[in-house]
Amino acid sequence: GAVVSQHPSWVICKSGTSVKIECRSLDFQATTMFWYRQFPKQSLMLMATSNEGSKATYEQGVEKDKFLINHASLTLSTLTVTSAHPEDSSFYICSARDLVGKGNQPQHFGDGTRLSIL
Amino acid sequence: GQNIDQPTEMTATEGAIVQINCTYQTSGFNGLFWYQQHAGEAPTFLSYNVLDGLEEKGRFSSFLSRSKGYSYLLLKELQMKDSASYLCAVRDGDYKLSFGAGTTVTVRA
Numbered sequence: 001g002a003v004v005s006q007h008p009s010w011v012i013c014k015s016g017t018s019v020k021i022e023c024r025s026l027d028f029q030a031t032t033m034f035w036y037r038q039f040p041k042q043s044l045m046l047m048a049t050s051n052e053g054s055k056a057t058y059e060q061g062v063e064k065d066k067f068l069i070n071h072a073s074l075t076l077s078t079l080t081v082t083s084a085h086p087e088d089s090s091f092y093i094c095s096a097r098d099l100v101g102k103g104n105q106p107q108h109f110g111d112g113t114r115l116s117i118l
Numbered sequence: 119g120q121n122i123d124q125p126t127e128m129t130a131t132e133g134a135i136v137q138i139n140c141t142y143q144t145s146g147f148n149g150l151f152w153y154q155q156h157a158g159e160a161p162t163f164l165s166y167n168v169l170d171g172l173e174e175k176g177r178f179s180s181f182l183s184r185s186k187g188y189s190y191l192l193l194k195e196l197q198m199k200d201s202a203s204y205l206c207a208v209r210d211g212d213y214k215l216s217f218g219a220g221t222t223v224t225v226r227a
Contacts, residue, residue: 006160032213034214034215042219043205043217043218043219043220044161044205044215044217045217046214046215046216049212049214091158093160093161095215097213106151106163106166107213107215108163109160109161109162110160111159111160112159112160114158
């Protein structure tokens, strides 16, 4: 089945550090990938839609300059949390939609990245 | 935007049946998904409905009524490993998913 790989799975770093998270579709091409954030005991909140070869579209309230998204190929999207602060600590999850798929194809999720900013 | 409501938590006994309801109000509808999420892990796909009716998949079934903006996930023959959070998600025309807050199901022996 379709697999989405997300790295790293866990990051602990000091305040002010920039952190890059990678999301790869391993056996399918994805023109569109999605980035979500989940705080403890809350649901997934869509942050942005990553489009291959073009700029990402951000949801309301998400800072574009804070969360940089690059989707350079059909199998890779990256999210960079710039100058991370403790309030950015969260579980970040990416998902990808199969380019060649029927309408009932679910989004395939990566395993998530737990980010802890000290 | 999307407004998706589901109960916060439910408790049931091993072997029993539990039904998790989800109501939604959407600006666009292109399918409803149910995901299971264990603590600290990413969601895993359970079911998909885009037309009215019941979709059965082993011990899990999902129902959709588009006119009522209503879906439910039915879990049969509950097992301890079914203890998890169950997320109702609505997809819009841009393939973006909006998630409900999730229902935590606790299965007791």
